[in-house]
Amino acid sequence: MRKIEHIGIAVKNLEESNLLFEKLFGAPAYKMEEVESEGVKTSFFMNGPNKIELLEATNADSPIAKFLEKKGEGIHHIAFDVEDIVAEIKRLQTSGFTVLNEVPKKGADNKLVAFLHPKGTNGVLIELCQEIK
Numbered sequence: 001m002r003k004i005e006h007i008g009i010a011v012k013n014l015e016e017s018n019l020l021f022e023k024l025f026g027a028p029a030y031k032m033e034e035v036e037s038e039g040v041k042t043s044f045f046m047n048g049p050n051k052i053e054l055l056e057a058t059n060a061d062s063p064i065a066k067f068l069e070k071k072g073e074g075i076h077h078i079a080f081d082v083e084d085i086v087a088e089i090k091r092l093q094t095s096g097f098t099v100l101n102e103v104p105k106k107g108a109d110n111k112l113v114a115f116l117h118p119k120g121t122n123g124v125l126i127e128l129c130q131e132i133k
Contacts, residue, residue: 001081006051014056079127
């Protein structure tokens with residue numbers, strides 16, 4: 001893991017939250033997209049070298065909808081940039097972590113992604129991200 005790639009924040013209303021974060025950072029989201037396979041709409045903000053991803057559920061069965069029901073709005077995950085996501089998945093499995101996606105999948109912002117189960121990471125959902133080349 002080379003660096004924190006972004007922090008994901010679950011929100012109930014992406015449009016309202018975009019306005020809030022635009023005021024907070026003094027700049028609009030640089031990218032918005034929908035990831036249909038995950039049932040989520042996202043927007044991305046830059047703050048210096050740091051990236052924030054806002055996530056809104058697009059259906060009641062999405063992981064974000066379930067998170068919001070259980071915990072409400074707030075930090076959903078911390079994503080780490082990796083050079084080789086397949087090798088990192090194998091390394092983490094060998095180290096005893098539960099990987100939720102043994103095969104990386106396409107995520108938002110042109111990334112391949114995989115997640116670690118929060119039960120093995122002190123309650124924090126960890127996302128691995130590799131830029132798609």
